[in-house]
Amino acid sequence: MSENEIQCSCEGCHLKTVVYNSLNDADILSVCGDRRECRYSKGDVIIEENAEIKEFIYLKSGLVKIFRKVADGREQILNIATPMEFVSLLSVFSEKYYKFSISALDETSVCVISLDLIKSLIISNGNFALGLMEKMSKNADKIILQNLSLNMKNLRGRIAYILLIFSKDIYKSECFDLPVSRKEIAQLIDMTTENVIRILSEFRRDNIIKINGKNIEIVNLKVLEQISIHG
Amino acid sequence: MSENEIQCSCEGCHLKTVVYNSLNDADILSVCGDRRECRYSKGDVIIEENAEIKEFIYLKSGLVKIFRKVADGREQILNIATPMEFVSLLSVFSEKYYKFSISALDETSVCVISLDLIKSLIISNGNFALGLMEKMSKNADKIILQNLSLNMKNLRGRIAYILLIFSKDIYKSECFDLPVSRKEIAQLIDMTTENVIRILSEFRRDNIIKINGKNIEIVNLKVLEQISIHG
DNA sequence: CGCGGCTTTGATGTTCATCAAGTAAAGTGG
DNA sequence: CCACTTTACTTGATGAACATCAAAGCCGCG
Structure with a gap:
């Protein structure tokens, strides 16, 4: 698991164009100060099933698979996530531990922000909360519809x-x-x-x-x- | 589609115990003033696929099925929702039109609140937003996990x-x-x-x-x- | 009363998983 | 760098699981 931290400004970041649009300069600064950027290579595990959910993870570039382990070492893949997606958006607000694993399918870089900071932003900034809910809703809808489509x-x-x-x-x-x-x-x-x-x-x-x-x-x-x- | 409106106070309502815990008296009053309660009988359609999403719907009592129509009149059921669930929680913040239909499997009563009011509450009341996100997250997780389990x-x-x-x-x-x-x-x-x-x-x-x-x-x-x- | 939808069981055929066996590719240690 | 091991890929043969088709009884409802 090669995990190199890199310093960079949030200025040109995609994040801003997604939900962070609703953040003011002070908020952006606090996100910027808190966040780390991590890089992963093909095969690296980014999130391990059953690990504690402490951080909020955003996929900047690359490609990841979201999967879970089932009986006798088999794996079930539930989605392949592309850049601009909040990959940890599934259980993140309802569970204490991850129900799914995430690993890199390619050279991938993610932004890691403490969940507490995100939660405090949700509480203090309603538009941010609304934007995030939109994202969650889209994300869940996509996975559910894809599953239903495949089933038939x-x-x-x-x-x-x-x-x-x-x-x-x-x-x-x-x-x-x-x-x-x-x-x-x-x-x-x-x-x-x-x-x-x-x-x-x-x-x-x-x-x-x-x-x-x-x-x-x-x-x-x-x-x-x-x-x-x-x- | 028999749809009778009934006046009742929010005092003893389950709603309060779920996410509305975070609402103060003034907020509760505005929800209370806005909301209608509707009753449905077995077989009644509550939400029609492709209808515009204008309202937020909460299942007070009864049982409903969430489904979508596929080729040649067939239907695919994605979930059976029980009381205390926000049945319209799926696409509600990301889409303009419903992607799924909902119909009653039993005598069912639902609370209907305008989506605009819910959105304004999200913006003005961070704890309410956070509570709602928790609910959304749980809801989506449950449906996705159930699907994955069934598939194998x-x-x-x-x-x-x-x-x-x-x-x-x-x-x-x-x-x-x-x-x-x-x-x-x-x-x-x-x-x-x-x-x-x-x-x-x-x-x-x-x-x-x-x-x-x-x-x-x-x-x-x-x-x-x-x-x-x-x- | 009769019609249409729901339920049930059996017979049949198709689709798909499993097993087997072999080639190619990729990683591993001397 | 080469032998060695492991993992990925590929094709065929077989049988099991499942859908489809058919026919009949049942029940509710107009």
Whole structure:
């Protein structure tokens, strides 16, 4: 777990453009004074399940997976979070300990702010509170809807769906490197590793995608979208 | 949609004991003045998908299902909400229109408060904001965890799981009347109506439960819990 | 009374997980 | 740097789990 702290000003930070818009200069200064920035490499654990929730974590850049451990060492991935997301937004205000783990899928830097400071800002600054609630609401909605959507699809539909998320939401390109292994895709969309591979191979055979190791190129977007909807 | 308004004082209301604890007398008075109480009968629609979000809704008593419509008239149920829950807590701060519908599974009464008033309370009263965020966080966590748990279970495990939720969380008794049809159970735990019935019959045959129409009695709790965990 | 929705059971076929076996890639220690 | 081990990837064969189809009884409601 390589964890290097870096000093930087909050001036150009994305944070300001998200919820921190509602903070005045004094508030920003206190956040700025309190916060640390941490960098992680692919594979590093950022948050460990069952650890005490003491801090509020914001994803500045990179990519992370949010997951939980289930029986016999297996893992269930519930979301892949992209920059500008408050990754610890799930249990953070209701629980004492994390219910999920978070680890880096890529070079990732996060901002860490003490939860007490955030709570005092919520109490003293209503607009900040409202902005944060909006974020929480969006975040939860997205995860819940994604889950519901996946549940009603067959395996081909799920693979198509997740490829489209990588393409449209995460990389905004029809050609991208998968940030996860086949096994992790399986853990994310609830199927076996073998079937992930099998169906990717099918899609390649049918000239819907090109595969080169981790690299995926979507050749026939229309068909992929059809499969995503209609299995 | 039978919707009768009733006047009542907020004095003995559950609301106070949940988040409204943090409200002072003046705030309570303004909530009290603004709010309406509505009653619904089994089957009544309380919130319609795609309707504009203008109000904040709190479930005082009864039972409701939160669901969404998918292709060819099918429905997917994402949660059954019990009293003391803010049923509109999902999209309410992030979206302009509801993404889900809510309908009564039983005689139900809800409190309706204008969203603007709630927002102004959030802004003016930090502790209220914090309390509400706690509620939102718990609510989302519960739905997400329930979904993840269901996903990894086989059909027998899912039926056992949902029976235990009815027994422990909702009715707090080992004998209860199902508030939903077999079909709705299927929509809630993602399987077919036929298999819901088949597995309930299996459980009866194995003396794990007794069935009498909608009435269920859990005879062998231990075994049901085992099935819920290990399929 | 009859119609439509809910419930139930059985038979059948499809989808998917599991098992097995092999190749490729990537990390590890001498 | 190379042998060695481990982990990721891939394909095929098999069987189990599950959805679908079909048919019939039941119940409430107009």
